[in-house]
Amino acid sequence: MRVQVAIIGAGPAGLTLGRLLERAGVDAVIIERRSAEYVLGRIRAGVLEQSSVDLLEAIGVGGRMRQEGIPHDGVELSFDGDMLRIVFQDLVGRKVMIYGQTEVTRDLMDARAATGARTIYEAENVSLHDLDGASPKVRYVKDGVSHEISCDFIAGCDGSHGISRASIPESAIQTFERIYRFGWLGVLVDKPPVADELIYAHHERGFALCSMRSHTRSRYYIQVGTEEKVEEWSDDRFWDELRARLNPDVAERLQTGKSIEKSIAPLRSFVAEPLRFGRLFLAGDAAHIVPPTGAKGLNMALQDVRVLAEALVEHYTERSNAGIDTYSARVLNRTWKTERFSWWMTSLLHTFPETGPFGRRIQRAEFDYLAASRIAQQSLAENYTGLET
Ligand code: RFL
Numbered sequence: 001m002r003v004q005v006a007i008i009g010a011g012p013a014g015l016t017l018g019r020l021l022e023r024a025g026v027d028a029v030i031i032e033r034r035s036a037e038y039v040l041g042r043i044r045a046g047v048l049e050q051s052s053v054d055l056l057e058a059i060g061v062g063g064r065m066r067q068e069g070i071p072h073d074g075v076e077l078s079f080d081g082d083m084l085r086i087v088f089q090d091l092v093g094r095k096v097m098i099y100g101q102t103e104v105t106r107d108l109m110d111a112r113a114a115t116g117a118r119t120i121y122e123a124e125n126v127s128l129h130d131l132d133g134a135s136p137k138v139r140y141v142k143d144g145v146s147h148e149i150s151c152d153f154i155a156g157c158d159g160s161h162g163i164s165r166a167s168i169p170e171s172a173i174q175t176f177e178r179i180y181r182f183g184w185l186g187v188l189v190d191k192p193p194v195a196d197e198l199i200y201a202h203h204e205r206g207f208a209l210c211s212m213r214s215h216t217r218s219r220y221y222i223q224v225g226t227e228e229k230v231e232e233w234s235d236d237r238f239w240d241e242l243r244a245r246l247n248p249d250v251a252e253r254l255q256t257g258k259s260i261e262k263s264i265a266p267l268r269s270f271v272a273e274p275l276r277f278g279r280l281f282l283a284g285d286a287a288h289i290v291p292p293t294g295a296k297g298l299n300m301a302l303q304d305v306r307v308l309a310e311a312l313v314e315h316y317t318e319r320s321n322a323g324i325d326t327y328s329a330r331v332l333n334r335t336w337k338t339e340r341f342s343w344w345m346t347s348l349l350h351t352f353p354e355t356g357p358f359g360r361r362i363q364r365a366e367f368d369y370l371a372a373s374r375i376a377q378q379s380l381a382e383n384y385t386g387l388e389t
């Protein structure tokens, strides 16, 4: 098979890129190692920035999001039970949208199915070749049969453990990483959310987050040590620990029930540089990881592929490589700002035993500063709702 662009991975980055290229008349195929059902079964992000909402609308997959998504004007922070509401709408005139990554993925998959765009699911042993030549190749095995796709460009949208970044010679890539000593234990439950907006809570027992997927489905997280095992967390133990970290009135209102999903996600900050090797481009989690505290990972993935699609379309329609040549620098510039914000939110809200009582006093001072300063709140609001560039 020959195509213009081979996209590795059918997560939000790959599917959105596929849609953008399809609409611009660029011939592309997506190669995904899992089944569609498996991809849809992963419970991940819940918050979309305005720019992500606009992008999904622009590519014609915003219909259900408009109906079922829940716009939020702000979030609440809680520090040892003291509450502070950050009202994005007043501070920076923007909102965010509550609409799960699962739903975004489903909408993109449905749109692909409707137009007959090609996605090869359950592709095994995916490998990339001739990345620095004029015609790179993707090989894979499907139902026991080997296949080869030759193309002009490969988009590596295969997440943090994919094959794309791993295919770049070590001498051609630099990586930057911070691994946190804790993760998030997340629970999904069919009960109404405890509050109308998200609550990010700092407590001496650890961080907690009250989030949601709809008016009847809630998503809660607590900070746990990396050595913790999900089997050791019964629902009752989880609810008791969550309540202990929240403001007592909020804890009182919490509606608990049987969890429908429970998992632990490690926290990591990671950036690869540059995001291009020959004719391979990295986008989304393949390029960078942020701890989920700033709700940025999915939004970064969508913005990366918006820039990549523009560059590729420019190459085909205007015979200009300007966009391709500046892709890495443009995306990295934004990436590092978003890394900084995610690191800052993580530093403010989690407990770090190694920083001792001094560290906690500094966190308290940061919270008190936020509470008293509209300028500090604006900075949080500007970053949380998404930087312009
Ligand atoms: P994905 O979603 O990981 O998709 C990559 C796809 O590539 C496939 N793949 C391969 N395909 C072919 N060959 C190979 N060798 C392959 N290796 C892998 C995989 O099967 C998969 O289908 O990456 P993408 O598209 O870059 O999207 C990134 C987002 O998924 C991620 O950043 C977010 O989920 C992060 N995130 C959040 N982001 C937000 O913007 N807001 C949030 O509120 C938010 N909350 C979260 C999160 C991530 C979490 N976890 C579990 C990491 C909450 C959590 C708990």
Ligand code: PHB
Residues within 6 Å of the ligand: 044, 045, 046, 047, 198, 211, 212, 219, 292, 293, 294, 295, 296
């Ligand atoms: C979620 O709902 O899963 C969620 C919301 C906000 C975050 C991270 C995760 O910062």
